[in-house]
């Protein structure tokens with residue numbers, strides 16, 4: 001059991017590193033004459049050492065670290081389930097690792113939302129104390145943000161981008177494995193927060209509260225900084241992959257639209273994620289090193305945090321939604337059997353969002369007390385973002401127009417992305433507008449708007465892609481009837497829950513608070529009931545996916561008759577993706593254009609890649625490499 | 626299970642593409658790091674405007690010159706590798722480590738004589754900025770230390786010395802950061 005061995009090695013080394021870090025901290029503090037025990041400092045240093053121990057133990061040392069010391073590295077190759085529990089370089093394995101991990105986190109965080117709605121079904125406290133509510137609300141927030149940032153990018157980005165551009169892997173496969181294996185420590189830290197006092201600040205971690213609250217905040221900060229590293233390194237890898245690894249003939253104008261959306265997203269992740277990490281690191285410095293970034297008494301300024309935080313966290317919503325748009329456009333074009341309308345405009349839309357996304361952050365701060373002269377520019381810039389977003393909608397609607405829509409489960413989800421996000425976009429105008437925002441700020445209107453854009457936009461796109469790529473990933477077909485039941489159940493549950501939620505928001509019901517005025521009880525009860533219905537819809541999904549993965553009918557290589565490269569190889573693809581090297585000769589979406597193809601394959605077989613043995617198994621039913 | 630040794634027998638084209646990818650990847654890493662340092666720099670002006678506590682200007686100038694010199698020695702080491710002079714290169718890198726360590730010690734000295742505390746807003750940004758930068762210097766020193774045995778063993782050829790290029794580029798980057806941090810901390814002064 002090699003996988004069990006490496007996992008337990010990683011755990012053992014991480015524990016050793018953790019205690020070594022704590023010990024060293026105490027020793028050095030004692031040597032320079034301080035009180036040896038400083039708990040928060042010990043946690044920080046212990047975590048850093050533990051993280052290094054974990055990564056080295058899980059396989060980084062044998063596959064990477066030995067090289068730094070001039071030693072030979074060795075890479076184990078194995079098939080079956082074990083490859084998912086190792087420091088594996090195969091982008092398809094890493095994509096599935098991400099998807100399964102974040103599906104579990106998604107369901108956990110969704111369960112936390114159910115707990116919140118149970119508490120909010122009636123005014124005052126019933127099942128949760130205020131502290132428990134805060135803790136659950138914060139965990140729901142950060143876990144769902146992690147899902148939104150990593151499930152599509154880490155999951156489908158890793159799985160599909162190299163296949164779509166005709167590459168045999170990502171540009172830096174070991175770095176790719178590293179980004180995934182940074183995730184388990186993040187999950188452990190977040191799940192430990194309830195026993196360290198419970199989070200109080202929500203996922204935004206605003207000071208001054210985050211500087212003075214209990215020690216669970218330290219775990220939260222360490223977790224999110226580590227997670228930021230995943231995002232940054234992942235973004236770097238995608239940019240290089242898309243620039244350098246495209247198959248011959250895959251010009252920028254022939255790039256599948258999802259790859260374009262990943263390209264824009266990767267830049268955002270690379271450049272802005274630092275903001276969240278720096279803000280949280282400053283909170284740690286305030287807490288652990290006695291600094292005063294945000295301590296107003298000493299001359300610090302909590303507003304600094306809000307600027308730094310939103311400098312990342314507004315672009316973060318584009319990190320979430322842009323790949324969702326990409327998936328939706330991709331799927332809509334394949335299932336409308338029409339060329340993607342206004343392809344160049346859609347690309348321009350992505351690049352426009354990427355360019356403008358960094359210049360609008362202070363629209364989250366209209367009530368923060370920042371200088372008034374900033375209100376106008378940030379309002380105008382924020383509303384200007386609807387122009388590039390509109391281009392994406394133009395492409396989607398133009399493709400649907402007069403198309404012969406093939407309404408499979410993925411197509412239904414993709415169409416729902418367009419529908420939901422339109423509603424989320426319209427409500428966004430009221431939040432970008434200073435006068436209305438001053439009334440709506442921090443109410444359930446914001447919660448409804450945000451869930452419309454991210455759940456209605458990205459998470460629906462994620463499910464579209466899950467059904468779309470399911471046959472490619474597993475080699476088996478899901479049950480279409482159950483898929484459609486899941487779609488309609490989730491679509492109706494989602495829309496009722498969050499559409500109604502605007503109303504208590506307009507009435508001034510505060511978000512993130514466990515209690516509310518009695519007069520809002522009926523509407524909250526309705527929201528809670530429909531939220532439970534929405535939550536139950538995922539049971540259909542879980543059953544369908546697990547059942548189909550185990551005993552679904554064997555899928556064809558190209559069940560959708562799609563033109564893009566990932567469908568021209570076996571399901572699942574072999575270790576190095578294509579039995580013969582692809583060459584791109586046509587546009588990916590020229591459906592109905594006579595005699596046009598996207599990719600052709602040279603007849604000579606690929607020589608086995610130098611860095612892996614020929615014929616190592618990659619997918620359950622995959623052919624040889 | 627099978628164990629393989631991932632030695633690269635790549636063709637010339639593959640090697641050239643790999644080098645281009647690695648170089649571009651390193652630049653992207655620098656872009657990302659630039660945001661980190663840029664945010665710290667922004668925090669410095671956000672919190673304290675152009676006010677500053679008095680610092681020891683001689684120490685500041687000395688460590689700046691030392692760090693700039695270390696970039697020159699690192700560059701000379703890279704040139705020596707390119708000309709196939711492994712031994713000279715290892716000496717240049719030793720000199721770089723010595724200078725880098727001197728810089729590090731200078732920062733530590735400045736910390737020890739600072740008359741303001743971490744709680745003071747300027748103290749906060751000063752210690753955070755120099756500390757973050759010093760950590761980067763330290764990691765650069767570790768990389769040079771790891772590099773030297775490879776240089777001595779003659780692992781690098783005039784056409785194949787990516788690890789040297791990467792470490793030297795990183796060192797230059799850390800140097801450039803200091804070139805911007807130094808005036809922001811030492812030379813900007815409020816009007817008294």
Ligand SMILES: [Cu+2]
Pocket residue numbers: 313314317360361363364
């Ligand atoms: Cu925003």
